[in-house]
Amino acid sequence: MSKALARSPWFLHYDAGGCNGCDIELLACLTPRYDIERFGIVNKGNPKLADILLVVGPITRKSKPVIENLYGQMPEPKVVVAVGSCCVERGIFDGCYGVDCLLDEIIPVDVYIPGCAARPGTIIEGIKKAIDLWRTRIEGH
Amino acid sequence: MILNIVLILITPLIGLLLMGLDRKISARMQNRKGPPLAQPLYDLIKLFSKKEAYVNTSTIVFALTHLMFMVATVVLFFLLQDLIVIFFTLTLSIFFLILGGFSTRSPYSYLGSHRELMQLLAIETLFLMIIVTIGVAEGSFSLEHVLAERTYPLFFTLPLSFAALFLVVIVKMGKPPFDIPSAHSEVVQGPYTEYSGRWYAIFQISKMFEVPFFLAIFVVFFMPFLLVGLIVAAFVFFLSLLVGNTTSRTTYKGMLKFTYLYGIPLVLVNLAGLILL
Numbered sequence: 001m002s003k004a005l006a007r008s009p010w011f012l013h014y015d016a017g018g019c020n021g022c023d024i025e026l027l028a029c030l031t032p033r034y035d036i037e038r039f040g041i042v043n044k045g046n047p048k049l050a051d052i053l054l055v056v057g058p059i060t061r062k063s064k065p066v067i068e069n070l071y072g073q074m075p076e077p078k079v080v081v082a083v084g085s086c087c088v089e090r091g092i093f094d095g096c097y098g099v100d101c102l103l104d105e106i107i108p109v110d111v112y113i114p115g116c117a118a119r120p121g122t123i124i125e126g127i128k129k130a131i132d133l134w135r136t137r138i139e140g141h
Numbered sequence: 142m143i144l145n146i147v148l149i150l151i152t153p154l155i156g157l158l159l160m161g162l163d164r165k166i167s168a169r170m171q172n173r174k175g176p177p178l179a180q181p182l183y184d185l186i187k188l189f190s191k192k193e194a195y196v197n198t199s200t201i202v203f204a205l206t207h208l209m210f211m212v213a214t215v216v217l218f219f220l221l222q223d224l225i226v227i228f229f230t231l232t233l234s235i236f237f238l239i240l241g242g243f244s245t246r247s248p249y250s251y252l253g254s255h256r257e258l259m260q261l262l263a264i265e266t267l268f269l270m271i272i273v274t275i276g277v278a279e280g281s282f283s284l285e286h287v288l289a290e291r292t293y294p295l296f297f298t299l300p301l302s303f304a305a306l307f308l309v310v311i312v313k314m315g316k317p318p319f320d321i322p323s324a325h326s327e328v329v330q331g332p333y334t335e336y337s338g339r340w341y342a343i344f345q346i347s348k349m350f351e352v353p354f355f356l357a358i359f360v361v362f363f364m365p366f367l368l369v370g371l372i373v374a375a376f377v378f379f380l381s382l383l384v385g386n387t388t389s390r391t392t393y394k395g396m397l398k399f400t401y402l403y404g405i406p407l408v409l410v411n412l413a414g415l416i417l418l
């Protein structure tokens with residue numbers, strides 16, 4: 001039973017203001033070459049059905065309320081993953097006028113995936129860590 | 142009688158298997174490895190382990206009623222009841238799905254329900270006409286009467302109705318080019334948008350009844366030869382996946398044209414042939 005528990009992670013992908021580099025790499029994980037659907041991972045695009053929130057890019061003033069809203073709509077248990085250097089620590093957007101804050105200042109972040117752009121292999125490893133964390137949360141739920 | 146009850150009980154299991162095959166075969170068609178065959182089961186377990194959340198009680202009532210009528214459709218079908226009644230329970234089930242979508246104030250859910258209504262308009266007319274041709278050919282709408290003491294398959298008298306039924310199922314499968322009500326990139330999940338966790342699972346469960354039901358109608362068309370019917374049903378399922386993976390979405394007008402322009406003439410010609418010959 002516990003083996004079957006966390007085998008269907010559905011993710012929600014939100015670009016908070018990055019350069020689209022990590023978005024492309026993230027979506028590359030769904031393509032035949034990497035095919036993360038073989039682990040049951042599906043891009044659902046709906047916060048109410050999502051288990052993993054993947055955020056790309058620095059948090060701009062406009063995207064801050066959106067992230068809070070999306071996070072609030074996701075039912076427990078859930079995990080948050082910050083993808084790419086500019087989401088983890090502002091990266092090349094450090095000092096830009098539109099950048100408001102870091103992701104972990106507004107919602108709890110569980111996994112950080114570095115790289116500019118983060119490579120698909122790194123992203124898959126990060127998602128795997130997120131799934132392990134998510135499994136312990138389901139069991140504790 | 143025992144056989145009928147066994148059939149009803151294994152229908153959801155067949156549905157689960159078909160959903161797993163759907164994802165696996167689709168993945169293979171896209172040159173991917175794809176999820177394991179039991180993935181729909183894992184999805185269900187996951188959905189039930191999520192925290193319960195809903196928008197308002199009426200959405201839940203409508204979702205449950207939707208499932209109830211879908212199950213009723215399958216039960217009536219395998220108990221070989223009247224085809225018209227089966228048609229009505231099926232329509233009611235979709236109707237409650239639409240009401241559930243309309244009972245929240247989310248624009249995606251609203252738009253999706255409108256599109257679902259369009260789909261209902263596109264296929265239910267055709268489906269009812271197919272049932273009427275069966276009634277005209279056999280002199281009765283009762284499935285028990287239709288299937289009793291058959292010597293030749295229904296397909297021989299209703300080949301064009303059979304073709305029209307294929308159009309219905311292609312639209313009903315909810316795959317491209319007719320994934321209009323739940324078009325991912327346009328209306329998120331359509332009428333299902335506002336459901337989460339176990340309440341979304343309700344719709345997955347109702348799909349487990351719906352898909353085998355539609356394939357079972359193909360078997361009816363070949364009935365004294367059960368094996369031929371099953372092979373045809375499997376072929377239809379595969380063909381719907383092939384169409385789904387090689388086409389892109391049309392508009393709702395395209396969907397209406399598809400069923401009304403091709404489907405209704407097919408059935409009418411068949412009906413005229415039945416009456417004249």
Ligand code: SF4
Nearest residue numbers: 018019021084085086
């Ligand atoms: S980490 Fe680099 S590549 Fe990724 S979104 Fe930020 S700036 Fe673009």
